[in-house]
Amino acid sequence: MKIDPFDHLVSQIYEAAQCPTHWPQVFELLRRQVSLDGWNLFRANRADDTALPVFFSIGGDAIRAGAQQSYLDYYFSVDPRTAFVRDGAPGQLFDCNRTFDQRYVSRNEFYQDFLIPEGLRYTLGSLACQTQQHDYVIGLLRGPDRGLFTGEDQTLVQRLLPHIQRSLRLMDSIQAQTQHASTAEQALATTPMAVIGIDRTGRLQHCNARAEKMLRDGVPVRMRHGRLVAADLAQRSALVAAIEQCARSSQPTSLLLLQDTPKLQRFSVTLMPTLGESILTGVSLPHSLLCLIAPLDRRRVATARQLIALFGLSPAEARLARAIAMGDTLESHAHAMGTKLTTVKTQFRSVLTKTGCDRQSSLVRLIAAIPVAREVDPIR
Template sequence: MPRSGDEGILRVDHLIGDLYESAAQRDGFLEVFQTVAEALGANVFHMFSWDSVRNAPQLSIYTPDVRWDEVIERYDQYYGALDPRRRFVEQANVGQLVFCDEHLTERDIARSEFFQDYQIPSGVRYLMGARLARPDSNDILLGMLRAPDRPPYTAEERAAASSMVGHMQRSINLWQDTRILHRDAALGTELMEQLGFAVFALDRHSRVAFTNVAAERMLRQTLCVRLRQGRLAAVHADQDATLQKTIRHVAKTRQGVSLALRPATGAPPDTFLNVTFVPGQEARAVFGDATILVTARQRGSEPLVTARQLQQAFGLSTAEAAVAEALIAGKAPDEYAATAGVSVNTVRTQLRAIYDKTSTRSKTEAVSSMLWLLSQRSPDR
């Protein structure tokens, strides 16, 4: 494995700014994240979110320049189901670091098919992992791994990693949202609108300098956000205090923050925001010299496409098209099953048929594929 050696842990405070700055750029984040992982004592990192329907990763990204394609494919196809560490990470609190040597003895390792036939021959042994929250999506599992010829993580390394978990979580969320924005820009404004992203750009006085069509629509609904004296505000006072504090924090630190807003006290989150600093003069100029970018996603908004469109474009059955329509609207399989009065197993069967007919492997891929194809056609509503 690359990047071996045990030269002692470095201070990572100076890397925090680089982490956020690279997350807001088109390229370079994974390289900086690898530098952070190495500073914390790891050889490589792997981040992924798990698709329970397919029992396989939905997102799977790892250290650049590591030739892990075959290793990950073997994990997807067989060894992932045998991985004894995943349940420790999945069952831990969000942001809580889990160390495999605290749960598995040397005897466990010696008797484990996963470790003896797969993990150790692949060049890694010790795991430092955490479950990181991704708003309105599957949580991301992060594993920082070190080679079998090195000892378990030290107390100093564990303490340093614990201090970095929050920064890693926020930077990954910022990077994911930035990737989506760049992808949407490449695919065109029409697809960006179909994906339902609302974009608010704020100037240095926190006044709204730019909104896209989805953002204007969100403001008209006034469920969670509105304009107040030209500034973006949350409808409810307690949440607005949090939003304004977040905007000031991002403007001061240039570190992105994610938060969720509720339409009413006790109601589930409805609007998911990511507040980031706009890096670079060219990027700021695109948004009217704005310094803060707020991207928002709403849950339960009006359908982006109709079941009829999906049937015609992909040859879905009536039942499959209804599931696909709900999927694009952001409903979870169990949520749709309860609404439609069918079993979750039935919905999962229909999901597998959707994946097959759209030549995709996950909910995210299927939604992107369906919206991309339909965005190239004239509306038929």
């Protein structure tokens, strides 16, 4: 069955919503129906006029390799077409020949120094889509030899614009959700807690990397028949009861899990109902619970590099501050570092001064309040 070229083009427009790298193929197909020497599709930030545009497609026989960089470096800021199009209504078609006459073009810096030397002259453009944060602008270009866009050309492009608008709006939403999920994933990667999403029967929905490791190790929880259970048989009924209570009351519930392998380990478990979107996926999951599990006998504190950046500590002072926050004494730290106790005491006084603390307990509370950032190359 032969597919109508217009219908095929529309189908490719919607494919590009999920895969933005597909937009060049869309314009190649469009070029077969509307003769073009060049084209572009870019996104501009509505809140920041100084931000450079993001191009999803720029191409054509008349577009040389360095044209995009020249445009970004300077000519975007003086392009009269872009300002005119972005001031218009979404979906409104802009014909530069009707807006900028030959007298204007002959005196305009953008046309004379950039567009015409690039072998281009005529533009058919539109504010194809406008979202809360972005303007999406499309430009179809012809050189002087190919001539003006005809009424038939404009009718075809006008038919395509509603499809392009819907595709761009969908693409914008997908990218926003992806960014939301990526940000949440990075935030969860820094937490010392295992974060597990379950439904109200205990079935796993999602979890962060720390929770994945915890489930693999089977301490203090594991999966059994697709449901979250305590690893210790004696505590399974307590966890099941806590899940049921949280699901029934929609109030947070806490319990303590113990694991005796090989030494006694304690874990706090907090269950709470989710509100709105999942922090792990950005997707609304009604009737879900979050299970937060944290080891009570292992303390994660801010890295030495964080303490250096925050308070201007020296590497030796940062190591001392971390050791104190983890429960070491000045004497034990001096012994571990092979340093005189008098030197460590001097470092400690400097740490208190730089952090604005008046005693050791204040320093411990201060460091405990700092979110921990992972390091690839920690300062030792």
